[in-house]
Amino acid sequence: MNGLFAGSFSPPTNGHIDIIMRAAPLFKTLYVAVMANPDKEYLFPPQERIQMLEECVGQLKNVKLLTADGLTSVLARKLRCGTLVRGVRDATDFDYEKKMADMNFALSGIDTLLLPARQELTQVSSSLVLEIARLGGDVSAFVPDTVLKHINTALKKEC
Numbered sequence: 399m400n401g402l403f404a405g406s407f408s409p410p411t412n413g414h415i416d417i418i419m420r421a422a423p424l425f426k427t428l429y430v431a432v433m434a435n436p437d438k439e440y441l442f443p444p445q446e447r448i449q450m451l452e453e454c455v456g457q458l459k460n461v462k463l464l465t466a467d468g469l470t471s472v473l474a475r476k477l478r479c480g481t482l483v484r485g486v487r488d489a490t491d492f493d494y495e496k497k498m499a500d501m502n503f504a505l506s507g508i509d510t511l512l513l514p515a516r517q518e519l520t521q522v523s524s525s526l527v528l529e530i531a532r533l534g535g536d537v538s539a540f541v542p543d544t545v546l547k548h549i550n551t552a553l554k555k556e557c
């Protein structure tokens with residue numbers, strides 16, 4: 399069976415990487431989709447987010463990276479995925495992801511696997527990482543070294 403882990407990954411965090419590493423052994427192929435939301439502005443274009451993920455999880459032979467837009471459930475059906483993978487950090491995430499899981503099942507019959515974040519990663523989110531980095535804070539504990547380099551380069555271009 400194939401799985402799909404979709405998100406913005408802007409930027410990929412240690413939490414994202416942990417979910418990918420833990421989910422990959424559960425599937426024949428784990429697709430990781432960098433999704434585009436036309437209503438959002440991202441610091442990194444989709445191809446750079448793919449590059450960062452490749453640098454972090456490229457050694458996992460059954461992980462396939464791609465970019466996409468639209469409904470995740472439609473993408474999952476197109477890729478023949480039987481399961482969506484989502485990470486949850488806390489009760490707020492759980493409530494949101496449970497609603498999304500129910501809706502995705504209603505739309506497509508595809509189940510969702512919710513993986514809880516490891517204790518040390520529960521506070522990590524892409525938006526917080528970028529906010530801290532933009533304000534000059536040290537985010538090295540929250541992202542892989544390769545992602546930190548991308549963040550620093552992008553923020554220098556913003557100035």
